[in-house]
Amino acid sequence: MDKNIVIIGAGFAGMWSALSAARLAFLHHRHDIKVTVIAPQPALCIRPRLYESNPAALTSPLLPLFAATDIHFISASVTHIDNAAHTLSYSDKNGLDQIQSYDKLILASGSRINRASIAGAEAFAFDIDQAVSADRFDNHLQALGSQPDSVARNTFVVCGGGLTGIELATELPDRAHAALGAGTNVKVIVVDRGSEPGSQFGAEMRQIIAQASDELGVEWRLNSSVEEVRADGVLLSSGEFISSLSVVLAAGVNASSLTTQIDAPRDRRGRLHVDDNLKVEGQDDIYATGDVARAACDDEGRVALMSCQHAIAQGKFAGNNAAAALLGITPLPYRQPGYVTCVDLGAWGAVFTETWEQNVKAVREEGKGIKRSITHELILPPAAEREAAFRQADPLAPFV
Ligand SMILES: Cc1cc2nc3c(=O)[nH]c(=O)nc-3n(C[C@H](O)[C@H](O)[C@H](O)COP(=O)(O)OP(=O)(O)OC[C@H]3O[C@@H](n4cnc5c(N)ncnc54)[C@H](O)[C@@H]3O)c2cc1C
Incomplete structure (x- = not known):
């Protein structure tokens, strides 16, 4: 049988x-x-x-x-x-x-x-966790272009400053300008519990993330968490309310x-x-x-x-x-x-590190090239050809 x-x-x-x-x-x-x-x-x-x-x-x-x-x-x-x-x-x-x-x-x-853990998130927050939800956010972003200019329309709040939050936040200035017009006063704010940008990463990387954020105009609200997401913005644990039509969860x-x-x-x-x-x-x-x-x-x-x-x-x-x-x-x-990290930092480039200590090996355009080769080639399915696919499927074949 x-x-x-x-x-x-x-x-x-x-x-x-x-x-x-x-x-x-x-x-x-x-x-x-x-x-x-x-x-x-x-x-x-x-x-x-x-x-x-x-x-x-x-x-x-x-x-x-x-x-x-x-x-x-x-x-x-x-x-x-x-x-x-x-x-x-x-x-x-x-x-x-x-x-x-x-x-x-x-x-x-x-x-x-986990969207249920934050009040109002189910109803009002976006996320980019799955293809369907990322597509929903992308459609929302495109549709903002037909809404009247306002602070809430032009402000994007990313809740969570880990890898996903950083990659989204640093990409958002370009994506938002493409949807809303090059001259728009776009604001991107990352809300994070850590005490500095990229606090989960090593010291050298944190510096790079802070530098890229500065150059791209991405703001951070540190030592902060999200209390409630509302239709017109987000309330932080500090009591600050940020007006935004685009609150995106990127943690949990x-x-x-x-x-x-x-x-x-x-x-x-x-x-x-x-x-x-x-x-x-x-x-x-x-x-x-x-x-x-x-x-x-x-x-x-x-x-x-x-x-x-x-x-x-x-x-x-x-x-x-x-x-x-x-x-x-x-x-x-x-x-x-072995362990590597490669974080996309939008128009700034990317940072690539090796080892668990996250020794920085490449930044800016060079880092971006490595990121592209990872996400556009290395992680894709193998060709639909048995011999090559089985060769790569060998657990002992070299990989990261
Ligand atoms: C925006 C974003 C950026 C990321 N960036 C990085 C990065 O830079 N580097 C990195 O290493 N990782 C990154 N990750 C994490 C990485 O994508 C995940 O760790 C990885 O996808 C996990 O692979 P998986 O096969 O376990 O799960 P998934 O890739 O999520 O696949 C799960 C599969 O299970 C299926 N499934 C779920 N429920 C059921 C069910 N009930 N019945 C049948 N099928 C089901 C799904 O449809 C899917 O096919 C990122 C994730 C996100 C969302």
């Missing part, structure tokens, strides 16, 4: 899990091992680029790649996981409930911004809620604790990878971040190890000691 490896999610972790599992089964001539991906869309959303304009275009089709590598795809959203029965449920495209059984399950359903991501259906310890962001092979603690047949996994990434006690670079590598290990378990061969422990 066929053995089923089922992967929930077609993001970075899910796509690479599927390719890596299919690769190992292929290398062992095991045509009875079937790899199936279930996700709403047969496309990879390039989430790290959703701060850019025209986010609707930032997806790469996956069906040709899956066809070339014998990976089955079901277009659906999983609603329920039954650990004991080894099944999961989803509604098919006709709205009918379907059950899919699995021998090994890989959970790769990513993360979502939690692991997909499917993690709550698996009986295992989770961290404060909802990520499932996994062992070195990315198997969920206490579960024999369930793996977690990418933003849903809390995984050790080196022997120094570091834990992988909710990031694309970790999701890609983890996907390759999770898929390999799920297939290895069915094949009865030794799994490969996940390790990813």
Whole structure:
């Protein structure tokens, strides 16, 4: 009888899990091992680029790649996981409930911004967390051009000064001027709890982020948090009210809620604790990878971040190890000691760092070139050609 490896999610972790599992089964001539991906869309959303304009275009089709590598795809959203029965449920495209059984399950359903935690955010805030919400913000930005000139129209408030908030805020002056006219007095304000711009980054990087913000005219409200988002602006914990028609949340991501259906310890962001092979603690047949996994990434006690670079590598290990378990061969422990950061800083350029200490290696145009090669090439799906895709899906193939 066929053995089923089922992967929930077609993001970075899910796509690479599927390719890596299919690769190992292929290398062992095991045509009875079937790899199936279930996700709403047969496309990879390039989430790290959703701060850019025209986010609707930032997806790469996956069906040709899956066809070339014998990976089955079901277009659906999983609603329920039954650990004991080894099944999961989803509604098919006709709205009918379907059950899919699995021998090994890989959970790769990513993360979502938590909009409910801030008063008024559900109703009045934008976000750029998913393609749909980033597209909604982009449409709003374009539509502002037909509204009367006002301070609220021209002011953009980004709530959260982490990587996503910084990339959006530094890109916004250009995007807003394109929509509202070059001569418009655009204001971009980042609200952040930290005591200096980019407080989560290393000292050298913080200086660069502050310098880029100054040059681009991006303001920071530091030691501050958002109390309430309203239709006409945002109230800060300091009592300041900023008039704005465009308040964008860029903080507070939690692991997909499917993690709550698996009986295992989770961290404060909802990520499932996994062992070195990315198997969920206490579960024999369930793996977690990418933003849903809390995984050790080196022997120094570091834990992988909710990031694309970790999701890609983890996907390759999770898929390999799920297939290895069915094949009865030794799994490969996940390790990813290398770490780079590349932050886009809009018209200023970008900053690229290496190591966890974030040693700055390139800035401005040079940094921007590296950023472009990462987001426009390195993280894209491989070509729809089996040999090349399987070569890249090898967990031990060089990557960051
Ligand atoms: C604006 C922005 C900028 C970013 N910048 C960077 C960056 O510069 N560098 C970096 O490393 N990371 C960055 N990230 C983070 C990075 O995008 C994520 O860490 C990465 O996408 C996680 O990959 P994943 O495969 O775990 O999840 P995702 O890429 O989110 O994929 C999840 C998949 O699961 C599917 N799914 C969800 N729920 C279900 C369900 N119920 N049933 C079936 N399928 C489901 C989704 O449709 C999707 O296919 C950024 C994120 C954002 C939003």
